[in-house]
Amino acid sequence: MAKKVKLSEMTDMFKDVEVLALEGVTIEGDIELDLSGLGGGFDPMLAALLGQESAVLAQHFGRLASMFGVPVGIGAPATGASAAPAVSPALAAPKLKDLIPSKFDFSNIEEWTTQIQEVPIGNTSADGGSRGKRVLVGGEKALPFFPDAPMPNRNQVTIDVFDMRIGLAKAVKENYDEVMDSPGEWAKKNVDKFNADMITIHLISTDPLVKDTSPKEAAKTVEEVLQAVDVPIAIGGSGNPQKDPEVLARAAEVAEGERCLLASASLNLDYAAIAEAALKYDHDVLSWTQLDMNAQKELNRKLMKQCNVPRDRIIMDPTTAALGYGLDYAYTNMERIRLAALMGDEELTFPMSSGTTNAWGARESWMVSSPLKEDSDWGPREYRGPIWEIVTGLSLAIAGNDLFMMMHPTSVAVLKHITQTLFGTVEAEPVDLANWIGSGV
Amino acid sequence: MKINSPLEAYKYLPQTNCGECGEPTCMAFASKLIDRSGKTADCPPLVKEKKFAKKLAELDRLLAPEIRQVTIGVGDRAANIGGDDVLYRHKLTFFNKTKMFFDVADNMDEAALVERVKKISDYKKFYVGRNLLLDGVAIRAASNDPAKFAAAVKKVVENTELPVVLCSFNPAVLKAGLEVAKDKNPLLYAANKDNWKEVGELALEYKVPVVVSAFNDLDGLKTLAKTFAEAGIKDIVLDPGTYPSGKGLKDTFTNFLKIRRAGIMGDTEIAYPIMAMPLTAWMAGISDPVSASYWETVLASVFTIRYGDIMLLHSMDPYATMPEVHLAETIYTDPRSPVAVDSKMYKVGTPDENSPVLFTTNFALTYYTVESDLASNGINCWLLAVNTDGIGVEAAAAGGQLSADKVKDSFDKSGFDIHKDVTHNSVVIPGLAARLQGDLEDKLGVRVMVGPMDSGRLPGWMEKNWPPK
Numbered sequence: 001m002a003k004k005v006k007l008s009e010m011t012d013m014f015k016d017v018e019v020l021a022l023e024g025v026t027i028e029g030d031i032e033l034d035l036s037g038l039g040g041g042f043d044p045m046l047a048a049l050l051g052q053e054s055a056v057l058a059q060h061f062g063r064l065a066s067m068f069g070v071p072v073g074i075g076a077p078a079t080g081a082s083a084a085p086a087v088s089p090a091l092a093a094p095k096l097k098d099l100i101p102s103k104f105d106f107s108n109i110e111e112w113t114t115q116i117q118e119v120p121i122g123n124t125s126a127d128g129g130s131r132g133k134r135v136l137v138g139g140e141k142a143l144p145f146f147p148d149a150p151m152p153n154r155n156q157v158t159i160d161v162f163d164m165r166i167g168l169a170k171a172v173k174e175n176y177d178e179v180m181d182s183p184g185e186w187a188k189k190n191v192d193k194f195n196a197d198m199i200t201i202h203l204i205s206t207d208p209l210v211k212d213t214s215p216k217e218a219a220k221t222v223e224e225v226l227q228a229v230d231v232p233i234a235i236g237g238s239g240n241p242q243k244d245p246e247v248l249a250r251a252a253e254v255a256e257g258e259r260c261l262l263a264s265a266s267l268n269l270d271y272a273a274i275a276e277a278a279l280k281y282d283h284d285v286l287s288w289t290q291l292d293m294n295a296q297k298e299l300n301r302k303l304m305k306q307c308n309v310p311r312d313r314i315i316m317d318p319t320t321a322a323l324g325y326g327l328d329y330a331y332t333n334m335e336r337i338r339l340a341a342l343m344g345d346e347e348l349t350f351p352m353s354s355g356t357t358n359a360w361g362a363r364e365s366w367m368v369s370s371p372l373k374e375d376s377d378w379g380p381r382e383y384r385g386p387i388w389e390i391v392t393g394l395s396l397a398i399a400g401n402d403l404f405m406m407m408h409p410t411s412v413a414v415l416k417h418i419t420q421t422l423f424g425t426v427e428a429e430p431v432d433l434a435n436w437i438g439s440g441v
Numbered sequence: 442m443k444i445n446s447p448l449e450a451y452k453y454l455p456q457t458n459c460g461e462c463g464e465p466t467c468m469a470f471a472s473k474l475i476d477r478s479g480k481t482a483d484c485p486p487l488v489k490e491k492k493f494a495k496k497l498a499e500l501d502r503l504l505a506p507e508i509r510q511v512t513i514g515v516g517d518r519a520a521n522i523g524g525d526d527v528l529y530r531h532k533l534t535f536f537n538k539t540k541m542f543f544d545v546a547d548n549m550d551e552a553a554l555v556e557r558v559k560k561i562s563d564y565k566k567f568y569v570g571r572n573l574l575l576d577g578v579a580i581r582a583a584s585n586d587p588a589k590f591a592a593a594v595k596k597v598v599e600n601t602e603l604p605v606v607l608c609s610f611n612p613a614v615l616k617a618g619l620e621v622a623k624d625k626n627p628l629l630y631a632a633n634k635d636n637w638k639e640v641g642e643l644a645l646e647y648k649v650p651v652v653v654s655a656f657n658d659l660d661g662l663k664t665l666a667k668t669f670a671e672a673g674i675k676d677i678v679l680d681p682g683t684y685p686s687g688k689g690l691k692d693t694f695t696n697f698l699k700i701r702r703a704g705i706m707g708d709t710e711i712a713y714p715i716m717a718m719p720l721t722a723w724m725a726g727i728s729d730p731v732s733a734s735y736w737e738t739v740l741a742s743v744f745t746i747r748y749g750d751i752m753l754l755h756s757m758d759p760y761a762t763m764p765e766v767h768l769a770e771t772i773y774t775d776p777r778s779p780v781a782v783d784s785k786m787y788k789v790g791t792p793d794e795n796s797p798v799l800f801t802t803n804f805a806l807t808y809y810t811v812e813s814d815l816a817s818n819g820i821n822c823w824l825l826a827v828n829t830d831g832i833g834v835e836a837a838a839a840g841g842q843l844s845a846d847k848v849k850d851s852f853d854k855s856g857f858d859i860h861k862d863v864t865h866n867s868v869v870i871p872g873l874a875a876r877l878q879g880d881l882e883d884k885l886g887v888r889v890m891v892g893p894m895d896s897g898r899l900p901g902w903m904e905k906n907w908p909p910k
């Protein structure tokens with residue numbers, strides 16, 4: 001392909017979905033993952049790079065039995081009259097005389113009786129906060145984009161900000177290099193340039209193995225971000241189970257009344273402390289489990305019953321694995337959770353969030369070429385990463401995910417465009433398909 | 442499938458527990474029929490003995506998938522589409538991965554056409570011990586000229602074993618193509634409200650599968666399908682139209698859902714495989730080719746997940762095809778199949794006493810990735826799959842399923858003696874398990890070398906670090 005295209009130009013086609021132009025985002029350089037400084041051992045920075053959840057990505061694989069072990073009714077009852085048409089192809093033509101009219105009937109799924117909880121993120125002045133808008137996620141009565149019931153809220157994208165300079169795939173880093181030392185500027189750029197609905201500030205420097213930043217210092221970063229942008233924010237810890245509750249509690253305190261999303265409560269840390277901070281300072285809780293529907297039920301139950309978190313303050317992160325690296329489990333886990341919720345499982349009727357950034361952990365998204373000689377050419381890597389993030393996110397959008405934590409601006413723009421198209425708010429020139437065969441496709 | 446318990450299938454079996462099918466009992470065989478891992482043809486008495494003929498016919502009817510399975514092409518690369526029984530993969534599994542057909546046009550110059558056909562045929566992407574491939578060629582009669590189309594079809598079938606779709610709304614053009622490709626079982630595209638009689642007659646005459654097409658008109662689509670079925674055409678594929686953008690795309694998505702739901706719920710008149718056409722992305726007025734490719738990939742993703750059984754695509758750019766083939770694999774992977782390889786010592790190439798010894802986990806995805814990185818680069822070595830309960834390196838190292846004790850245990854059970862079977866007294870460990878280095882040196886009594894974070898970098902690493910000094 002001779003023509004060099006700026007990925008930024010891609011966003012031109014997304015103008016009508018409130019996407020701002022990505023000026024100057026030419027992606028043509030080296031995008032080798034920068035893993036320098038990782039040292040020899042397990043490094044939480046790598047974990048952070050891949051999204052906190054993949055740090056422990058997958059006790060789940062051992063638990064597949066629990067995911068798939070219970071066979072569900074296969075197929076549907078026969079409708080009586082409709083046996084397959086008898087056929088004798090040997091009969092002489094012409095057999096086709098007149099059209100036999102048949103009307104298409106469609107019925108809604110009766111078992112979908114229960115609405116997903118709608119959860120607001122961000123408080124405006126009317127709600128006692130200082131956010132310029134409030135984001136609503138959830139509220140569905142059917143699978144996403146299905147005709148059974150209109151989807152009340154569109155998908156939302158929150159773009160990551162880290163509280164320190166970290167190693168990123170170059171395709172991603174090029175967009176953020178000049179703001180990576182200032183979380184406030186970084187957050188601003190995400191909103192002003194890349195059309196972020198929300199910001200996630202990851203306080204990864206608080207990890208004792210990274211910089212061991214104190215909760216008090218980390219809280220200042222949260223204040224900085226809250227002042228820099230007026231969109232709702234999510235606050236993430238470092239993934240260190242000992243320290244996160246303390247870090248998130250302190251962050252919650254300085255962000256009092258803003259209704260942030262605290263990420264995350266999980267079964268392997270003091271979730272009660274996080275829940276308590278959320279209630280005391282008016283925030284939402286992200287309930288994070290690892291590809292295990294039963295663990296998700298357990299954690300949600302504990303948050304509700306033990307910690308008294310109201311239903312409209314819980315969002316679930318059932319874990320995102322990248323395309324080619326376990327997306328089949330992540331997809332099915334979300335689809336099962338959503339179906340169970342629609343059919344009345346009150347422990348699962350919550351909106352979902354995805355660490356879509358995890359897609360950048362797939363070697364197909366960043367490696368210069370295939371390590372395998374036998375593979376067909378992998379092509380220019382600068383185009384592989386964004387589409388890997390898009391397809392990973394889009395798959396989960398169809399499975400039922402509501403909120404996306406993402407990194408690459410092009411991925412954000414394209415994901416928003418397709419999800420809003422399926423949501424029904426994108427107008428486009430009608431295309432006449434009649435001549436597709438002869439058109440210069 | 443009209444039945445869903447082994448007991449219901451058992452009623453139609455000989456019930457002699459003869460074992461000829463390879464199962465100990467007829468009940469065990471019945472379970473395989475219900476989960477579709479076995480077919481009635483695997484039961485010799487049922488097939489051979491006349492007294493069972495009626496039961497066999499009835500059982501086959503009960504076991505037939507809700508969505509008709511249609512075969513396109515002949516031989517090893519013939520493409521099966523449809524055959525599904527469920528709306529959600531976890532309820533059983535999806536059958537017959539979405540087939541990706543890439544387009545050529547009869548007005549391309551011959552060299553370019555042949556080159557593109559070869560590129561489609563030769564594509565491969567390694568994944569978990571096998572290659573992901575593309576499935577076929579869609580030949581567009583852009584010229585609308587029977588002779589030109591026939592010439593193009595001839596060139597294509599001479600240059601590939603892949604199945605083909607003949608694309609024209611002009612029956613004379615389709616007939617010219619069929620004459621050339623009649624023994625290849627091509628898929629005819631398409632019968633619509635204007636040409637259905639002629640195209641239907643062609644499908645009957647040449648005994649080939651055929652697409653019925655009605656853009657955004659489900660009544661019209663069902664009418665065509667029913668008319669064809671009544672006329673004796675069994676192998677029908679549905680084209681409800683794929684609008685590439687805006688409300689049209691939303692309607693298309695809704696149409697796919699409605700058709701598949703109705704089919705699975707038992708409306709046999711519309712229970713056929715569905716064709717999606719992501720290549721219409723190129724008609725949406727997108728100015729640059731990368732963006733158009735991206736959008737085509739987006740459409741392909743949507744309809745891989747929601748019920749497209751066969752797709753017509755245009756972009757052969759790797760950043761489009763690679764996620765497409767991966768997503769089809771993702772959605773159609775049988776969720777019931779195991780995700781671990783046997784924990785044991787594997788030989789990669791022809792290792793000897795001087796070859797490096799490495800280990801990784803027994804999570805299938807990890808194991809095959811490492812194994813193929815080594816084999817593809819001609820590195821002869823010993824590769825131990827440590828039993829981590831099928832969990833990948835990073836997660837297992839963090840979660841304790843990959844510890845020095847576990848590694849030692851797997852070495853012991855493998856029968857491989859690192860002190861005797863190799864001379865270098867060294868083990869190369871995954872970079873993501875580097876934290877085990879000290880403990881492993883103590884437990885195994887060997888030198889432990891920390892390899893790269895990603896096994897794709899092993900060749901470079903070996904060049905620098907092997908043999909150990």
